[in-house]
Amino acid sequence: MAVLGILLSLALLMFMAYRGFSVIFFAPVFAILAAIFSGMAIMPTYTEIFLPNLANYVKVYFPFFLLGAVFGKVMEESGAAKAIAKAIVNKLGKKQAMLSVVLSAAILTYGGVSLFVVAFAVYPFAASIFKEADIPKRLVPATIALGAFTFTMDALPGTPQIQNSIPMKFFNTDLYAAPIFGTLGAIMVLVGGIAYLEWRKRTAQAAGEGYGTDHKNEPEIVEDGNLPNPLLATLPLVSVLVVTLILQKIVFPSWNISSWVTQAPYNIVKTGVVGTMNNWALMIALAVGIALALVINPTRIKGNLAKAINAGAIGSLLAVMNTASEVGFGNVIKSLPGFQTIAHALMGINGGGSPLLSEAVTVNVLSGVTGSASGGMSIALDTFGKSYLEWATRANIDPQLLHRVASMASGGMDTLPHNGAVITLLGIAGLTHKQSYKDIFAITLLKTGTVFILILVQGVFHFV
Numbered sequence: 001m002a003v004l005g006i007l008l009s010l011a012l013l014m015f016m017a018y019r020g021f022s023v024i025f026f027a028p029v030f031a032i033l034a035a036i037f038s039g040m041a042i043m044p045t046y047t048e049i050f051l052p053n054l055a056n057y058v059k060v061y062f063p064f065f066l067l068g069a070v071f072g073k074v075m076e077e078s079g080a081a082k083a084i085a086k087a088i089v090n091k092l093g094k095k096q097a098m099l100s101v102v103l104s105a106a107i108l109t110y111g112g113v114s115l116f117v118v119a120f121a122v123y124p125f126a127a128s129i130f131k132e133a134d135i136p137k138r139l140v141p142a143t144i145a146l147g148a149f150t151f152t153m154d155a156l157p158g159t160p161q162i163q164n165s166i167p168m169k170f171f172n173t174d175l176y177a178a179p180i181f182g183t184l185g186a187i188m189v190l191v192g193g194i195a196y197l198e199w200r201k202r203t204a205q206a207a208g209e210g211y212g213t214d215h216k217n218e219p220e221i222v223e224d225g226n227l228p229n230p231l232l233a234t235l236p237l238v239s240v241l242v243v244t245l246i247l248q249k250i251v252f253p254s255w256n257i258s259s260w261v262t263q264a265p266y267n268i269v270k271t272g273v274v275g276t277m278n279n280w281a282l283m284i285a286l287a288v289g290i291a292l293a294l295v296i297n298p299t300r301i302k303g304n305l306a307k308a309i310n311a312g313a314i315g316s317l318l319a320v321m322n323t324a325s326e327v328g329f330g331n332v333i334k335s336l337p338g339f340q341t342i343a344h345a346l347m348g349i350n351g352g353g354s355p356l357l358s359e360a361v362t363v364n365v366l367s368g369v370t371g372s373a374s375g376g377m378s379i380a381l382d383t384f385g386k387s388y389l390e391w392a393t394r395a396n397i398d399p400q401l402l403h404r405v406a407s408m409a410s411g412g413m414d415t416l417p418h419n420g421a422v423i424t425l426l427g428i429a430g431l432t433h434k435q436s437y438k439d440i441f442a443i444t445l446l447k448t449g450t451v452f453i454l455i456l457v458q459g460v461f462h463f464v
Contacts, residue, residue, distance in 0.1 A: 002338030005037020010369055013329065017418030018433045023371065027325040031332035038336045045332060053331035057324040057378060064162045065114070065320040067286035070312030071236070072108075072117025074293040077308040078301045079226060080233035081108060081121040087230035089125055094133040098143050098197050101126040102190070105147025111237025112160040112289055116319050117312075118148045119425045127218065127429070134210040135201050141425050142200075142439035146193040149421060150447050151186035154373070154407040160240050160282050163373045163410050167403040169275030170385035174248040175282070178404035180463045181454060185408055188450045193443055200439060217430025228297040236293040240285045247281035322420030323372045330370035330379045347384065355391040356401060356455045359384070360409040364448060368413035372420065377410035398464050405451065412448030415440060 009030040016026045028050050035045040075081040085104040092100045101122060108118045126140050154163040157179040164175055171177075227233075257277070261268045268276055294301055301308070333339055346365065351357025362384060367376025381388075392402055415422050417433055422440060426433060 002038040002336055003341065004338075005034040006333055006336060006338050006342075008037070009034035009329075009333070013371070014416055014418045017371065017423060018437075020423075020432075023329075023418055023420060023423075024321050024325045027329040031329040034333060034336060038338060040336070045335075049332050049335055050328040054324045054328035057327040057375065058320055061162055061166075061323075061374065061378075062316070062320050063283050064165060064286075065316040065323075066313060067283060067290070068112060068114035068160075068162070069117055069316035069319065070309055071240075071286050071290050071293065072113040072121065073308040073312035073315070074290050074301070075108070075113055075233075075236060076117065076121050077304040078233075078293050078297045079228055080236060080293055080296060081113070082125075083227040083230045083233040084108065084237075085122055085125045086227070089129055094129055097129045097133040097135055098139075098201065099194060100129060101140075101143045102147035102194065102197075105144050106152045106190075107234070107237065109148045109152040109161060110156060110159050110241070111234070112240035112286055113237070114316070114319070115148050115153065115161065115421055116315060116424055119144055119421075119428050122147070123428050131211045134205070136204045136209050137212050137215055137429070138431060138435045139197060139200055139204070139439060141422075141429050141431060141436040142443055143197055144425060144429075145415070145422075145440050146190075146197065146443050149415065150193065150411060150443065151189040154411040155182045155186040155189060155404075157182045157404075158241055158245065160244055160285065163377065164407050165279060165282055166374055166377050166410075167381065167406045168278040169272050170381045170406075171389060171399040171403050172271070172274040173400055173403040174278050175244055176248070177400035178398070178464050181401060181404045181458060182408070184457075185404075185450050185454050188453070189447055192446050192450070196442060196446065197439075215430055217428065226297070226300050228300075232296050235296060236289040239292050240289040243285035243288050244281050247284060248278050252277045252281060319420065319424075323375050326370040326372040326418070326420070327375040327378060330366060330372075330375055333369060334379055334383060343383070347387065351455065352459055353395050354397055354455075354459065355388045355395065356397065356405050356458070357452070359388050359402060360405050360451050360455060363406050363409040364412045364451075367410045368416050371414065371416050371418035373410035373414035376414060377406055381406060400464055401458065405455065408451045408454075409448075412444065412451060415444045 013026055013030045017023055028046060031050055032042050032045055084107055088104050089100045105118050105122045108121060122144055126144055130137055130140055152159055153161045157176040168174060258270055258273050261273060262270045346362040347358060349358040349361055363377050363380045366380045367373050370376045388402055392399060426436060
């Protein structure tokens, strides 16, 4: 009954999300349903398991959501995001419409702009160029997802997205962990994803299907001559990457702060000091990026500063609460007796003596359960991270690989129908799950499969 309750609650959460209902409301409802099947009390489950885990996630990761969202809105209001996207689209033209959209989203994501903000920033150009090239609009969400939700989110070394920052505190690594593994994965996903989308485009056009009519949320493209130079517009993005690299690789390693941050009133766990400092590096880098985005085009940002900060702050609350609610749901599931059966099975996966296969499956499964890459990975590493690190030490596996595998696996099955980013993306495009989710899921399967292929290849060639 306990396992049945877990499966039923997950299925219902996915169904309600597919129908357009908020996971903030229904995540606790179905978490409690699963608890009832296990004979647990309703109110203690909600107040002592769901809410504390929701709150703890917000406490740890809210700065990344807040700074990333504000950074994205400042990039938008300054015209920098539009300048970058427009330059790419103009350079490649409508014949490479899909590649143009993917690269626009990828550059913004890799530069530190929040995934949610990237979707808002890129969509108007994506819809416009798809219409000009007569490509079905239903393929727009999958195209944006490939650029924003896959290789630049968690595979490319150095990406400042939260999915790449979470493993740092568990494995004392930095954003640039396992560069060869991550770069190979990024190339595989990009090439495979573009090939799939181009095939879908050709198939649709061969059947006589074009952009379509009577769509919702069609963007109004207004020509704007007050955009910054595209190269100047990339400066804030580059600064996030460079400042993070300098702080994580040069500045912070030379600091000996354990003697005081591990004491009252801070009480940081000694083994987590490196990961905590690396989190600080990303926060500082995003703050620098925001400052530069404000000054590259002062005439446009003048009068819009409050709008950018307020919109970013409000948007970050919705994003973090969506994810935190799914984390609360996942932690209730984790506390149920039925989950222990699942956990033992996951930890029992032995990839030739290496923990990488077990970690990839575990993170993938829990990201799917929670509908959140960061949420599922947080639960997986909170539960098994120490065990994986000990296992890796015994097997002489570099912790950098644990970091990169966890990060990339989290961006696999997380994009099930109840995923907050998917729901937001479809809402921005004015499309439904029925119209566009199939292609998003295909990109998801490609991303998931890439992790396991790389684990197999790494086991043979032993690269990091």
